[in-house]
Amino acid sequence: xxxxxxxxxxxxxxxxxxxxxxxxxxxxxxxxxxxxxxxxxxxxxxxxxxxxxxxxxxxxxxxxxxxxxxxxxxxxxxxxxxxxxxxxxxxxxxxxxxxxxxxxxxxxxxxxxxxxxxxxxxx
Amino acid sequence: xxxxxxxxxxxxxxxxxxxxxxxxxxxxxxxxxxxxxxxxxxxxxxxxxxxxxxxxxxxxxxxxxxxxxxxxxxxxxxxxxxxxxxxxxxxxxxxxxxxxxxxxxxxxxxxxxxxxxxxxxxx
Numbered sequence: 001x002x003x004x005x006x007x008x009x010x011x012x013x014x015x016x017x018x019x020x021x022x023x024x025x026x027x028x029x030x031x032x033x034x035x036x037x038x039x040x041x042x043x044x045x046x047x048x049x050x051x052x053x054x055x056x057x058x059x060x061x062x063x064x065x066x067x068x069x070x071x072x073x074x075x076x077x078x079x080x081x082x083x084x085x086x087x088x089x090x091x092x093x094x095x096x097x098x099x100x101x102x103x104x105x106x107x108x109x110x111x112x113x114x115x116x117x118x119x120x121x122x123x
Numbered sequence: 124x125x126x127x128x129x130x131x132x133x134x135x136x137x138x139x140x141x142x143x144x145x146x147x148x149x150x151x152x153x154x155x156x157x158x159x160x161x162x163x164x165x166x167x168x169x170x171x172x173x174x175x176x177x178x179x180x181x182x183x184x185x186x187x188x189x190x191x192x193x194x195x196x197x198x199x200x201x202x203x204x205x206x207x208x209x210x211x212x213x214x215x216x217x218x219x220x221x222x223x224x225x226x227x228x229x230x231x232x233x234x235x236x237x238x239x240x241x242x243x244x245x246x
Contacts, residue, residue: 022154029151049235112169
């Protein structure tokens with residue numbers, strides 16, 4: 001059974017048939033990683049409860065944690081306003097990053113000028 | 124002055140010279156949106172304190188909030204382990220989404236089977 005046609009009709013894929021998936025720890029809000037899904041990977045993610053991606057480097061489906069044990073149990077999936085990005089909220093077992101870091105964004109903070117704080121009245 | 128050459132050397136861009144930027148509210152952890160940056164947009168984001176993207180639809184730089192008032196003040200920028208994704212932590216004024224929603228992921232939750240909770244011992 002393929003991806004629900006109503007969802008498939010809303011997806012806007014890139015030239016390779018892929019959509020970026022932002023992966024977030026559902027309770028702490030940590031952004032864990034970015035991965036890519038085609039229709040089949042999204043279908044498997046929605047129906048198995050295990051986050052499943054398309055590996056662009058290996059050109060194969062990749063059930064997160066199958067080799068590392070660092071499984072992602074799916075809590076919620078949302079599509080953005082343009083239909084071209086997914087947000088996958090998961091319960092991450094152990095490290096999300098292949099380096100052993102909890103997230104793929106832990107190691108390389110760039111030097112940035114901080115913008116002024118937004119005025120509370122505008123929030 | 125262009126992007127710091129040490130940062131430029133670590134960036135892995137797509138065929139259009141772009142890198143996806145995940146945008147997150149710095150204190151609540153909300154994932155607000157996904158946008159795209161080239162070297163110049165990243166340089167402006169790091170040096171001006173205002174989140175600046177490359178609009179793929181309009182083919183121009185886009186300082187978030189310049190027309191809407193929904194400014195993003197930059198708090199922190201991180202590059203991921205592969206150098207192909209940015210995480211931009213901001214202080215968002217008002218709605219991040221052009222629809223008026225706080226985030227671009229508020230409107231379209233997909234029906235998903237929930238995975239089992241991870242065993243606490245594994246976390």
